[in-house]
Structures are given as C-alpha cells and as structure tokens.
Amino acid sequence: MDLKEGNYFISYHDTSGHVFPIARRLNDDSTCPQAPVVKYAEPIPPELATWKLEGPFTPNTYFLYNGNKEKPADYIDKFVWLKKGDPQVWRIEPASTPGTYIILWDADDEFGWVVPDGSGDEAQIECREDAEPSVFSFVPVPPQECS
Secondary structure (H helix, E strand, O other): OOOOEEEEOOOOOOEOOOOEEEEOOOOOOOOOEEEEEEOOOOOOOHHHHEEEEEEEOOOOOEEEEOOOOOOOOEEEEEEEEEEEEOOOOEEEEEOOOOEEEEEEEOOOOOOOOEOOOOOOOOEEEEOOOOOOOOOEEEOOOOOOHOO
C-alpha cells in the first residue's frame, strides 16, 4: 500500500520483537544546523516520534520531517541527519509485510536506511549501499497526537 501525505510513527522491529522508535536525538539543540536520526530502545514522547511525510511527488517519493519543517531528513556521510536546507527526496517502498517499508535515497537505488546491528539506545541510523535496507513500520498518527 502506498503511503499518503501525513503524520506517522516510524519504528524498527528486531527479530526478538522489540520495537525501536526512530526519531531525532532527544537532546537536539534546535539552533544546531543538523541533528542525528537515531533508534531508541525505550518509548519516546509522541511529539518527538512523529514524522511528517510530504508528497508523494512521483510514486513513493516524499520529503521526511521529524519535529519541524526547518530540518528535513538528509543523507550525509553514510548517516541520516535532520539538517537545515533543501529537502532530500526519499523513496519509500512497500516491504513484504503490510504496513512495513524500506526507505531509499531517491538519487540512488543502492542506498537505504539501515539500523546498525547489536547497537544500544540512540544508535544513529545509517544510509548504506553495502547492506540490505532495514524494514520499518509506518503507523498513521491520530490527529490528537499531532498537536
């Protein structure tokens, strides 16, 4: 199923069934030009966990924002960051299980979001070509949790 423009919680589920929310680092200083996108081992507040998908512009392509529209998700040096500037286009393709997707850098089919193996809390999400992209769950955010 294709995603529609709107607000979503994005999470990663490991093989043991643990759910890792994906969001900007909690102590992100909004005055800093960029902030890392990380996985969390514990629940986080809905306002931190909410992602805004803007698009689609062409099939399955979107801008991704976490927190505010000042810092869209971008690919920098093999990692995913939120950074001020022009938004990066991401291709979000359905995975084999309903409600799950892989996130690819639209400029190159080879680069996808990867959750590092065996890492602890607040491990930064990578964008790599030498690994299979991780599968993420996208859950629509109820309107009352977006405000």
